[in-house]
Amino acid sequence: MAATAKPIQSIHAQEAEDDLRENLLFDPRPRSEINSMVMESMQTAGWKFWAVTTFVALFVLVALFGVWIYLILNGMGVTGTDRPIYWGVFLSNTVFWIGISHTGAFVAALLRVIKTNFHHAITRVAEFMAVFGIIQTGLSVFFHLGRVWRSYWLIPFPNERGLWPDFHSPLSWDFMAITTYMIVSGLYLILPLIPDLAMLRDHSTGWRKNLYRILALGFRGTEDEWKHLRAAIKIFSFAMIPIMVSVTTVVSWDFAMATRPGWSSTVFGPFFVVGAFHSGVAALVALLALIRITMKNMKYFIRPETFDSLGKLMLIISMAWAYLYFNDYIVPWYGGTSLDRLLLKFHETGPFAPMFYLMLTFNAVIPWALLWNKKIRRSPWVMFIIGLLIVIGMWFERFLIVPGSLTISANPFTWRIYQISWVEVSLTLGTVAFFALLYLLASRFLPFISPWEVQEGQESHTIRKVGKAGLPSASDID
């Protein structure tokens, strides 16, 4: 009568430990293997990749830069803006790209600061999103300027005109904030990249080796160099969080400082910050799913666990977004002026009403309905679709705020509905294509995964036996 079956508890413990080993950090491989996996993903690209890249590059050339030159030569009349809708899709695109860009740096910084166990493989992709996204923001700002060739007048520098920019204006604060963020996110990308460039230098040959040798700046990995780098990354990570919040808020103040109904709302600061986070995490998830599906060896690094954790974050943020949107809605609904209430009615029953309801569906209903389920969260394909839908929903939200709200002004004689023009559509799609192009080109030169951070994560996380169970344990080895 010997008991041959294993007791239930130890089966569960074994299953739990197997589940744990599905996390990248508990499934370690030698660093040399990680290095070669990353390099292989950078160097293997079939004809399909180059065909797509060429197509995207041509699209960017024509639909972005070609159409932009057409816009400059012909004036803003070729867009859909008019009185009273002086700001159209270009400005809503600006806010959209700021949202996506800022979340990149914010996620990389916040997850490093709170030391999660799933960020090691995703920080590089997030940092790229920050830099590539802010380029699209800058382009969108330049698109909307009537005399863009004079835009350097916003830079405060001593000049023979004796004129400086006006810092009473939220646009000047915007200029300072976006410039700060552009520079800082670029630096935040470069710092953790240096050790990876050293690795690439060691493993490359020919002209690539020369390129990486120059870019790696002579980094070796001595204790001194690591100490300075770690101190800097720590300062950057802590500073990035208030920077993200402040820059997004300053952009929201472009609208909140104006006296238009629907814009002059005190909740815009936090609302835009959370909205940025919402669209950005969704974009990050969609990007990670794409990278996992299309690039070699990425299935080892970007695992269902990553999507699971990011999915939980997406659910919480979508609730926060809905809370702030409701705040922004109920206050004018209850006690706003007649213009405020008319604007709300316009959102619900006007020509943009389908956009309004789709926005609510994509941003709140779909995440709330689906992201509770662990199986859904762990599936990269489904997360890609949910992420994409949220990004589209947030674009709708930005559209409703900028050209949508401008429909109604204090002077009813001038009310008019915005009609988007082909120039604006082309330039919007052009920025998306440019964003994709930058990623496609970067994938050939720079590693999307940071091998030193992955190794660091794997060395500091082990499975420790506590009683009968194997539990995750993290140590601060750096």
Next chain:
Amino acid sequence: MTTKTKIPEVAVSQSTTDQGKWGMVIDQDICTGCQACVAACAMENNVSFVGEDDIAYGRGMHWIRIERFWKGDYPKVASSYQPMLCQQCGHAPCEPVCPVYAAVHSASEDLNLQVYNRCVGTRYCANNCPYQVRTFNWRDYARPEPLSNQLNPDVTVRQRGVMEKCTFCIQRINAVEDKAASENRQINDGEMLPACAQACPADAITFGRIDDPNSKVSQKARDGRGFMALEELGTLPRITYLKGGSLHGSNG
């Protein structure tokens, strides 16, 4: 660049009397909506003609426009006309939002200035104007011969991408002040009229110094029918509209 002006103190309005220097009174009960003021302003200030399609899309560049309001149902319909132009606000919402100091307040004339050379075309000022009286050069509009002979040499022409608006005919103000200074006298009341006031066949627009309580415009502004457009926003406009309860009544 040297400036000897004293740095202005913190104040809601530049002017100490809080009511400005140059102002206007527009009598809505006399206005017939004939649009002579619109035409005269366009001639005087080299305002571009944008064409049928653009104006239907809300790109009209008239610095003054006649807003027509209907009251009542057919057949007892009454119309009233309100000429809307830049109110030259004392506390202008369009000024602080310009990032390049293209919309500033004149210290000497207490007017809201638009500096065409400086404008980069962000259009934040136009978004912020509650009266929506600022117009933007959406394109370079053509002025084919012989229309170009009609241009006023005292006023510049504006490039595409530049914001413009009513200036109370500041070129005429400057001309009259120069003349008065060279003759060592003050400007007489009524010596200078902007194009719209000059052209109005009903004399519905009165213009002058509102800081002088004896000027015609100040006397008319004290008429019991006076109100200011969107006064509750606190923009301190310099234009008083007169409406309702007079001998003339409203049309119909």
Next chain:
Amino acid sequence: MSDDGMTLLALFQEVDPAAEAVEKLREMGVADERMNVVSGVPFKEEILGRPRVRTHVPMFALGGAIAGFALAVFLIWGVPFLYPLYVGGQPMFPVPPLLVVGFELIMLGMLTATFLGVFVDSRFPSYEPKFYVPEISDGEIAVFFDCPAGMQAKFEKAMQSLGAESVRTVEAQEL
């Protein structure tokens, strides 16, 4: 690094034997300054039993923050003082814009100075010949140390007994 002897390299796969090796080298008379531990991932100094490294990067950060704020004060308050231009109902020297732009420029100054601090402290970029082997970026831990002439065999034996993957003499080379 060496004067009359030579520089030896001991390569280790794991961090525990490397830490033992550092202690053993100290016992055998190699001073801390004559040792250099180079690795592909950062390790705390305590893990390897090495003296604390002083970094000036936080000081750079502080200096940059102050410089950024000074620039903001000049832009928001200094420029209207030099070129007063009146705009609609707002004070000539406003405080809220100073807080907004001040914060941004503090952050910009702080972080650019931090970045420069890394370059200055680590003396980047430098392309002279250095002691380095490519295995380091494959995750191995290299201990470079000065070995007096004639003692090479003794040190080799000591390192290999602790589990070094290889022990050999190295020259400074271009990276």
